[in-house]
Every structure is written in C-alpha cells, then in structure tokens.
Amino acid sequence: xxxxxxxxxxxxYENQRVLPFRTDxxxxxxxxxxxxLQQTRVSAALPYYERFLAALPDIxxxxxxxxxxxxxxxxxxxxxxxxxxxxxxARIVCEQYGGELPxxxxxxxxxxxxxxxxxGAICSISFGIPVPAVDGNVLRVFSRLYNDPGVITDPxxxxxxxxxxxxxxxxxxxxxxxQALMELGALVCVPNGAxxxxxxxxxxxxxxxxAGTALSLPQKAAPKARKLEDLTVALVESPAGFLIQxxxxxxxxxxxxxPLLWEGAAMTAEQLPAALTALGIHGxxxxxxxxxxxxxxSHIEWxxxxxxxxxxxxxxxxxxxxxxxxxxxxxxxxPGAFKAYKKRLGLV
Ligand code: SF4
Numbered sequence: 148x149x150x151x152x153x154x155x156x157x158x159x160y161e162n163q164r165v166l167p168f169r170t171d172x173x174x175x176x177x178x179x180x181x182x183x184l185q186q187t188r189v190s191a192a193l194p195y196y197e198r199f200l201a202a203l204p205d206i207x208x209x210x211x212x213x214x215x216x217x218x219x220x221x222x223x224x225x226x227x228x229x230x231x232x233x234x235x236x237a238r239i240v241c242e243q244y245g246g247e248l249p250x251x252x253x254x255x256x257x258x259x260x261x262x263x264x265x266x267g268a269i270c271s272i273s274f275g276i277p278v279p280a281v282d283g284n285v286l287r288v289f290s291r292l293y294n295d296p297g298v299i300t301d302p303x304x305x306x307x308x309x310x311x312x313x314x315x316x317x318x319x320x321x322x323x324x325x326q327a328l329m330e331l332g333a334l335v336c337v338p339n340g341a342x343x344x345x346x347x348x349x350x351x352x353x354x355x356x357x358a359g360t361a362l363s364l365p366q367k368a369a370p371k372a373r374k375l376e377d378l379t380v381a382l383v384e385s386p387a388g389f390l391i392q393x394x395x396x397x398x399x400x401x402x403x404x405x406p407l408l409w410e411g412a413a414m415t416a417e418q419l420p421a422a423l424t425a426l427g428i429h430g431x432x433x434x435x436x437x438x439x440x441x442x443x444x445s446h447i448e449w450x451x452x453x454x455x456x457x458x459x460x461x462x463x464x465x466x467x468x469x470x471x472x473x474x475x476x477x478x479x480x481x482p483g484a485f486k487a488y489k490k491r492l493g494l495v
Contacts, residue, residue: 151315155324163330169326175205182265183196202220210241217234233260279312286365292353301368342362378411380406382407382492387469391407392466472494
C-alpha cells in the first residue's frame with residue numbers, strides 16, 4: 148500500500164477540531180487530556196479539562212493538591228483511579244525530573260497510569276519523538292484500511308497493526324500523524340454506525356471499502372459478562388446532615404465517600420430497622436423506600452435498593468460522619484455510582 152500520510156495530514160490540517168490541548172500541546176496538557184479522554188467523550192471532557200487546569204496549572208500544583216480537592220475536580224468523570232495515578236506520577240515527576248515530564252519514552256511509560264498509548268501520545272505530540280500512539284480509533288482505521296479481520300483485543304494483533312501504523316509515520320511529523328489517525332477514527336471512520344467513507348481521505352486506498360466489509364470491522368473478542376451485585380443504600384438524615392463514610396483506600400471507588408450501604412443484600416423495609424440498630428443508629432422517625440437504581444462499572448453491575456431514613460439528632464457511629472448538603476457539594480465526593488441518590492439530595 149502506498150504511504151497514507153500525505154493525504155491523511157492534508158485532511159487533518161483542514162479538518163481537525165480546535166481543542167485546547169492542541170492549541171497548547173505542552174506535555175502536561177497532552178498527558179492530562181489523554182487521561183481524561185480514556186473513558187470520556189471530548190465534548191464532555193472539555194469543561195473538566197479547563198477547570199482542572201485553572202485549579203492545577205502545572206505538575207507541581209497537581210503533585211501538591213489535597214486529596215478531597217483532587218476528587219472534587221474529577222467528580223463527574225468517574226474512574227477515579229485515573230486521577231490518583233495522575234497525582235502519583237506527578238509526585239514522581241517532581242522528585243525525579245524537577246516537575247517537568249522528561250522527553251524520554253521509557254521514563255514516561257514507567258510512570259503510574261501511563262500505558263503505551265498515553266506515553267506515545269505525549270512523546271509524539273509534545274516532543275516530536277517518532278513513536279506510535281495506537282488507540283481504539285487507530286486500530287479501527289487500520290483494520291478497515293487493510294480489511295484485516297484480526298481480533299484487535301488480541302495483543303499480537305495489536306502489535307502487528309502497530310508495525311503497520313509505523314510504516315506510514317512520517318519522521319518529521321509523528322505527532323500530527325498520530326493525531327490525524329485518531330481524528331479520522333473519531334470523525335470519519337466512526338465506531339458506531341456506517342463510516343463516512345465519502346469524506347475519507349483514504350477512501351481510494353481502503354481495502355474494506357472496496358470489499359464492502361467496513362461495517363463488520365474491527366473484530367473484537369466478546370466482552371466478559373458483568374458480575375451482578377445487590378446492594379442496599381440508606382440515605383440517613385439527621386438534623387446534622389447525611390450519614391456518609393469514606394470507602395477503603397484500595398478497591399472499587401477507593402477513598403471516595405458513600406452513603407450508608409450494605410453490599411451483597413437487597414434488604415426489605417422490614418429488615419432495615421434492625422440493620423440500622425445493629426450499627427448503633429437509633430431514634431428512627433421515618434423510613435421510606437425509594438426507586439431502585441443501578442450503576443454499571445466495566446466489570447460489575449450494582450443493583451441498588453434504596454431507602455430514605457430520618458433519625459433524631461445523635462452522634463455519628465464510629466467511622467462515619469454527618470455531612471451537610473453544602474459539604475457534599477464542596478468538600479466530599481460521592482461518586483457517580485450514586486447518581487440517583489445525589490439527584491435525590493439535590494447534588495446534581
Ligand atoms: S474509506 Fe471508509 S472504512 Fe475506509 S478508512 Fe475511510 S472511512 Fe474508514
């Protein structure tokens with residue numbers, strides 16, 4: 148196949164979206180944007196990106212940020228391990244590299260939360276280092292371009308595709324080339340529905356287009372079934388606020404705050420008073436069921452049975468605190484898994 152980069156780059160220079168991390172592609176900006184965009188659409192991530200940078204304009208500021216503030220800045224994006232890893236990496240960058248990411252692929256790849264793709268994006272876009280940055284968009288484009296039915300979730304297939312990606316990369320413009328491929332995948336060779344081949348600068352070369360197979364590519368392994376878990380959530384309110392507790396430092400939603408909940412059980416209204424009493428919560432004046440809710444993580448689905456509970460004034464049980472609505476807005480982060488309950492509390 149002839150080299151795709153001239154046609155691809157021409158298209159990119161005319162059609163790329165104007166994005167703040169493209170206008171000012173410093174290593175920190177590219178790093179932050181790539182981490183945010185891992186699970187979030189560009190349009191949804193942009194306000195978070197602007198707000199995050201306004202609060203933490205450089206890597207030393209990120210390294211020094213207090214945990215609750217950091218979680219608040221990430222609130223709504225989900226997958227909080229991403230921001231914890233960002234900070235861990237920022238601290239290493241401050242200790243080892245004077246607060247600036249080094250122009251060194253291996254050193255960047257070794258930082259927490261940075262995989263091949265993110266390291267490749269930072270190095271190629273910010274430092275002009277000729278390395279690949281192969282994400283799902285790029286794999287889709289190459290799968291179609293070569294009409295290759297290889298299963299892209301297979302590491303060996305990804306490696307072979309990466310070799311092809313590099314065969315076309317112009318040494319003078321690795322960052323633009325990598326971004327152009329991602330942009331083509333995001334805007335033209337789209338993941339859901341038919342690709343917009345009539346707008347594609349690679350249409351003349353595309354083997355899937357010629358074969359009429361584009362819609363069936365790329366091939367992916369069937370996703371694993373999610374584990375279903377039942378929970379009971381109680382929004383317990385006293386004159387001092389709502390009862391919340393910080394989750395453990397490790398595991399799902401690590402370090403974030405949650406309302407009172409019992410994992411592994413869908414509790415009936417009859418069972419609830421005894422469960423509350425067992426925790427030392429007394430003086431229940433009202434307990435009412437609220438609609439069931441669910442939250443889907445990548446590998447688990449929570450099915451939540453909920454109650455609102457009103458109690459008399461009392462100290463919080465050990466390990467819990469009463470938080471006012473204002474504190475829940477500004478200080479403590481309840482993750483999106485509890486969105487239905489946050490809505491009920493008027494927090495979203
Ligand atoms: S011609 Fe169509 S299928 Fe082929 S790369 Fe372009 S948009 Fe994708």
